[in-house]
Amino acid sequence: MAVLYQKYRPQKFSEIFGQNNIRITLQNEVLHNKTSHAYLFCGPRAVGKTTLARILAKTINCKNRKENEFEPCNKCEACISINSFSNLDVIEIDAASNTGVDNVRENIISLSRVISTNNKYKVFIIDEVHMLSLSAFNALLKTLEEPPTNVMFILCTTEAYKVPLTIISRCERFDFKKISVNDMVLKLETIVKSEKIEVDREVLELISLKSDGHLRDAESLLSQIMSISDKKIDIDTANLVIPYNNIEENINLLKHLSRKDAMEAIKLVNDLLTSGVNLKLFVNDLIELLRKIILSKVSISLTSNLGLDLNEKMEIKISELSSIFTINELMELSQSLMLDIKEIGSSFIPQMPVEFTIIKFCQSNSKQNFIKEEVLLKKDQKILENLKNPSEIKKVDDFKESIKSKNEELKNEVLSLEKIVDLWPEFLMKLKPHNHSLSFVMQSCQINSVSGNKICLSFRYKLHKDRLDNPEIKNIVKKILKDVYNNDLDIETLVNEDLKINSTSNSNETVDNLLKTFGGQIIN
Ligand SMILES: [Zn+2]
Known part of the structure; x- marks a missing residue:
């Protein structure tokens, strides 16, 4: 069997999954003839940087592409030779190899001055560009400062901070993110x-x-x-093939911690060690999971923006756990674990730092809960005392009455588009525990119109529309719509390929602080 990633490597823009914003921007640049002479593709490994670079190189050289198109034909001589890596004007260099460095210094500079006779553009794709030597960067910089016509540089890197600012400032930069x-x-x-x-x-x-x-x-x-x-x-x-998965055990450990059960939690850690699990990796995964829970408590859309979504089953388990812990408890726990990671290797008994963190957490946790319970008890007493006073009872009745009439109001009200949009975040929040990936789909749709009891939604992808048209799925959505809008709503679905996918942005202080603590950035 041919290697899958070679066999199914995308050959045109529409075959790329993920990196939507980057893909759409590049498509538009091609469409309007506004491509840059230098690009910097940054981001983790294996997320499609060189694949997109090759598609871009191909489409600007495609001999069959019409003015109002952005996709390469994959049939003409240029496309075929680029697909088979035999096109002399699309030159790929791996800067991580020694020959790569020499290539840039000696060949690219002179090659880029030679005008191509066969192809419209000469394209240099330099992978792992941060590995170039200073002299190679200087040579490259000279070329970027006075770019020859019809030459394009696409620089790819996993470590953008190692690329000199003088180079970065002359490139159009795209930050790729991990695929969700x-x-x-x-x-x-x-x-x-x-x-x-x-x-x-x-x-x-x-x-x-x-x-x-x-x-x-x-x-x-x-x-x-x-x-x-x-x-x-x-x-x-x-x-039989998939390596051991820590996340299930991570969730089990958090369950013990949520019950303040230090004994079971410590037992689990020791059992894992005995069965040969790498404790450092286990704690690393636990910290990642905690980060995800904390960020999802800040905002649901944040975890999707950062590509932290897990599968449906896991998301349900995690959202159950998330409601038990406070954000401060979770942050304290992750901070302790980050310190433990450093000690695991040097400790005489490797699991001891983690055991101590567990004990500390369970003790402080029980104290906090104790305080919480006490406060609640006092609150209940106060309510009871107040209720002894007839005028207070009247107030409670009035309050109940006002809630009832508000619900009635909503029931009889003809729903407006504003009203639907207004309560949409609440709808998404209620949908998420039922079906996580569906909530993602609904987050990316657009509410077109409301007429009578019918709302019309448009989706960018047909497969998202099909998902919602599935009767079982539709019923879940209708049930939650009814819960939120107090109305039996019908749903009509459309496909709109021009739809831009927006997710709500969050830039408050808490988010910034969290990002500082854990690293990462919000990419819209
Ligand atoms: Zn072509």
């Missing part, structure tokens, strides 16, 4: 469909989780699994 679990599952689904193999969705979700946003890793894991069986692959078969 949702996008990854979509891509894997298209592969198994083409390979005519039945693979449970649960397996695809697990692969996506394990590969942590790196598409190439996901594809190579999938090909290993597909080599076991050529008909149907369920989770038991897949588990």
Whole structure:
């Protein structure tokens, strides 16, 4: 079997999953003839930087592409030679190799001055550009300062901070992010469909989780699994190949902590150690999970923006846990664990720092809960005392009455578009625990209109529309709509390929602080 990531490497813009903003911007630049002479593609490894670079190089050289198109034809002589890496004007250099450095210094500069006769553009794709030597960067800078006509540089890097600012400032910069679990599952689904193999969705979700946003890793894991069986692959078969998954045990540990059960929590850590689990990796994964829970408590859309979404099953478990802990408890716990990580290697008993953190957390936790319970008790007493006073009882009745009449009001009210939009975040919040990936789909749709009891929603992708048209899914959505809007609403769905996907941005102080603590950035 050919290596999947080579076989299914996207050959045009529309085949790319994830990196939507970057893809759309580049498509528009091609469409309006406004491409730059230098690009910097930054971001983690295996998220599609060189793939997109090749598609860009191909489409600007495609001989069949019309003025109002942005996709390469993949049929003309230029497209075919670029696909087979034999085009003399599209030059790929791996700067991580020694020859790469020499190439830049000696060849690129002179080559870029030679005008191509066969192709419209000469394109240099320099991978891992941060590895170039200072003299190579200087040579490159000279070329970027006075760019020859019809030459394009696409510089790719996993470590943008190592690229000199003088170079960065002369490039159009794009920051690639890790591929979300949702996008990854979509891509894997298209592969198994083409390979005519039945693979449970649960397996695809697990692969996506394990590969942590790196598409190439996901594809190579999938090909290993597909080599076991050529008909149907369920989770038991897949588990033979997929490496041990810490997240289930991470969740179990948090469950013990939520019950302040230090004994069970410590037992779990020791059992894992005995069974050969790498404690450092386990704690690392736990910190990542805590970060996700904390950020989701700040804002639901934040975790999607940062590509931290997990599969549906996990999301439900996590949202249950999330409601038990306060944000401060979670932050204290992660800060302690970050210190533990450093001590695990040097401690005589490696698990001891983690055990102490568990004990500390369970003790402080019980004290806090104790205080909380006491406050609640006092509050209840106060209410009871107040209720002894007839005028207070009247007030409570008035209050109940006002809530009732508000609900009645909403029930009889003809819903306006404003009203729908207004309460949409509440709808998304209520939907998320039921079906996480669906809430993602609904987050990216647009509410077009409301007429009578029918709302019309448009989706960018047909597969999102199809998902909602599924009767079972539609029922879940209707149920929650009724809960939020107090109305039986009908749903009409449309596809609108021009739809831009927006998610609510959050830039308050808490978010900034969290990002500072954990690293990362919000990419819209
Ligand atoms: Zn072509």
